[in-house]
Amino acid sequence: MTTTTSLPAASPPQTLMIDGANIRDIASFYDEINRVFMVGEDWQLGASLDGLDDMLYGGYGVLRGKSPAIVVWQQMDSSRIALGVEATRAYYLAKLEQPQVFKPGPIQAALARLGQGGPTYFDLVMQVFADHPNITLRSADR
Structure with missing residues (x-):
């Protein structure tokens, strides 16, 4: 008698939306990151690339547990200028x-x-996102 065990189906990645219209400078970038990623936390991420990196590893916020995510960045081109x-x-x-x-x-x-x-700071942010294989970053501009 052969028994097969099926693994539970992986849950689809969550989709998160960054609204580039809310990003005017580095401080407002982190305000937007907190709005999108820190749901359910009683503290906010400070203006730190290291903190952004840590958050994307999935230790807290909506990415707790390293769940995969698709991040769609609206008005990415205006954010590129704001963080230029x-x-x-x-x-x-x-x-x-x-x-x-x-x-x-x-x-x-x-x-x-x-x-x-x-x-630029925008380039540094893009590198931080690129270092996380569980995160797929897409521009909504294209």
Whole structure:
């Protein structure tokens, strides 16, 4: 007698929507991330790429347990502009004002790279999302 055991069907990935119209700068980007991802939590994610990375690993919020997700980013192109060179420069300059917290050398190097076409904050966010195979990021603009 042969017995077969079927595995439970995997649940389909949840679909989450980032509204780029709500993103005007780095602070409002995190407001939108909190609105979308931190449902059910009694705390908010701070403006931190490391925090974003940790959240996408699935430890809390709607991604608790590393559940797969499709993230559709509406008005991604306007977010790219909002998190572009100007916002990135302001982000690095603010860090330079806190030498007791941030080492100036790496920040000055990042500013120099930015001036030569290096990654913007938007590019850094895209890299964080790309590092998570359980997350599929799509632009609604295309």
